[in-house]
Amino acid sequence: MTQTIAHIKLKAAAEHLEWVLKQYPNNEDVRALPHGLPPLIEDAKAGSVKEPIKQPPFEPRFSNGNYRNHKNPNIEDAYY
Numbered sequence: 001m002t003q004t005i006a007h008i009k010l011k012a013a014a015e016h017l018e019w020v021l022k023q024y025p026n027n028e029d030v031r032a033l034p035h036g037l038p039p040l041i042e043d044a045k046a047g048s049v050k051e052p053i054k055q056p057p058f059e060p061r062f063s064n065g066n067y068r069n070h071k072n073p074n075i076e077d078a079y080y
Helices: 007-022 037-046 059-064
Strands: none
Touching (some): 007 037
C-alpha cells in the first residue's frame, strides 16, 4: 500500500502547529524543540513534502530527553 500525503490537511496542521507554538514562547518544552522543526513546518505549508519523514529530528528527545513524560501521556488526570 502506497502512502500519499494530503497536502491540504498537512498544510492546515503545520499552520496550526506553528500558531500553537507561538502561544507558548516562554514554555521550556517549546523552547527545547530543535531548530529543525521550523523548516519542516515551512515545507509542509509550501506543499513540498513528498513522502513521510521516517524519523523526525526531535524523535530521540522523546525516548531519552525533554519529552519523555509526553510519549505515553496519562489522560486519566485530564478528567475530574
